[in-house]
Amino acid sequence: MTGKVASCWRCHERVGGPVCPSCGTIQPPPVDPDHFAVLGLDRCWTLTPKDVDRAWRARSRLVHPDRFAGKSAVQRRMSLQWTAAINSARRALRDPVARGWYLATGRARPRDEGGPPLDLDFLETVFELQVQLDDDPDGVAAQARALRDQAMTDLDARLHAWEAGDRQAPPDGPA
């Protein structure tokens, strides 16, 4: 649910979601939306893309423009605004890295436009790895597995710390 309970702008009954349960009227979309709240999700990193899709689909069924085609121009507009909001939220949260970015910065990760420019050190690392991969694929695979395991261990530790209340962004997190 979007968290705060308000009253419907048409029938003044209590409403906690995008659509009034009493009269079926769509509510104005949040002005400064939290992407989690827009999808009715708790702020949490440990979601799967499926969780996000499921939440998006449930919201989509509620606010879809087809449902409001016969309603007033105001309701049709709100339906479009809600649709745009849930689509943005899905885009911001579906990918785990994007979701982490959003949690850490409060902003959606900018859309990928071919990635950051590649610096020479990074290219050299990639090149060297490719050479190694040609020479010793099993060795590189073992190295990659070790790196992955280490990364998962670090991630778990940080997640536990973060969920235990140390909610400061990690020092080397995205700026």
Added chain:
Amino acid sequence: MAYSDTLLNHYENPQNVGSLDKADPQVGTGLVGAPACGDVMKLQLKIDDDGVILDAKFKTFGCGSAIASSSLVTTMVKGKSIDEAAKIKNADIAAELSLPPVKIHCSVLAEDAIKAAIADYRKKKSGQDI
């Protein structure tokens, strides 16, 4: 859609694969990559004091078009002056290999590699002169 014979030839029998001594003051090394596809291309040029390219070697990790583009480039630049080589445009490479539109970025990468190698050589030279 079929790839051109020129492209397939360069892919199946790449010319001038290998490397030159990176520390050699006559050698310029260009290392470029495409974030979108993960290709990395290393082009090395051996250049004499008159600015003529004596030798060219490449090593590319990437798709067939990237390999063919870099192979072609090594054959194009040998014997040219660095000023002439710097004028090679990705369109020339794409036209020579009849690259399909989705592979044009490979020729862009090859052009960038020439420029990077020349820039590296010039940087080495200017370091010497001072």
